Each structure stands twice: as structure tokens, then as C-alpha cells.
Amino acid sequence: MEKIAGMAARDVVGVHAMGGGLARTFGVVRDRVPGGRSVTRGVKAEVGEVQTALDLEIVVDYGVSIADVARAVRENVIAAVERMTGLEVVEVNIAVSDVKLPDEEEESPEPRLQ
Numbered sequence: 817m818e819k820i821a822g823m824a825a826r827d828v829v830g831v832h833a834m835g836g837g838l839a840r841t842f843g844v845v846r847d848r849v850p851g852g853r854s855v856t857r858g859v860k861a862e863v864g865e866v867q868t869a870l871d872l873e874i875v876v877d878y879g880v881s882i883a884d885v886a887r888a889v890r891e892n893v894i895a896a897v898e899r900m901t902g903l904e905v906v907e908v909n910i911a912v913s914d915v916k917l918p919d920e921e922e923e924s925p926e927p928r929l930q
Contacts, residue, residue: 817863817901818856821870824896825859828888830880834858836873836913868897869907875914886910 825831835858858873870893876885894905 817861817868817870817897817903818859820897820900821861821872821893822855822857822859824892825872825874825889826855828885828892830877830885831874831889832877832916833875834873836875836911863903866904867906868901868903869909870897870905871909871911873911873913875916876912878915878917882912886912 822834825834860871862869872889872893874885874889876882889910890908893908897903897905
């Protein structure tokens with residue numbers, strides 16, 4: 817269930833990554849190991865017999881409409897999970913844990929004068 821939701825969320829334009837904080841830091845290391853990518857990072861599912869509820873934590877790209885991205889993630893996740901599992905998705909909670917700035921990875925600390 818988490819894999820389906822994670823893949824569906826990542827397919828949305830404007831979603832930079834899944835998860836936040838420490839989980840994302842460990843995930844970056846795991847992603848560099850061949851076969852180590854975790855598609856369930858940032859996704860938690862509660863599954864009943866006929867229904868499911870999902871919690872997602874996402875990082876969005878700077879400049880996108882967070883409301884539009886969240887709406888698209890919700891729609892994509894519901895469609896994928898219901899189509900692939902037959903379960904009714906009764907709840908999708910989306911938390912935006914960070915915003916990825918365009919030059920964030922290239923930033924180097926500025927020299928400090930002492």
C-alpha cells in the first residue's frame with residue numbers, strides 16, 4: 817500500500833521528495849546504494865478490510881502552488897490505490913515538510929571573517 821501511494825505521489829510535478837528531516841537524510845544515503853531506494857519513505861497507511869487512510873509527508877519545489885500540488889497528490893494517490901487494491905481511500909493527509917530551493921544543493925557556506 818505504501819509503495820503504491822509513494823510512487824503515485826512522486827509522479828506529481830512539484831513534488832521534489834518524500835519524507836522529512838532525519839528520515840530524508842537517511843533516505844538520501846540509501847538511495848545511493850544500488851537497489852536501496854525506499855519508495856515508502858514519507859508514507860504511512862492504515863489498512864482495514866475495505867478501507868484505507870494514508871498520511872504523506874512531501875517536499876515541494878520552490879515556486880509551485882502548494883495547494884495545487886497537494887490536490888494533485890491527493891487525486892493521484894486515491895486513484896492509484898483504489899485502482900490497484902480495490903480498497904476505498906477514506907482519508908489522505910498531506911504534510912509539506914520542506915520547500916526545495918533552486919540552488920539549495922549547490923550552496924556552500926560563505927567564508928566568515930574573524
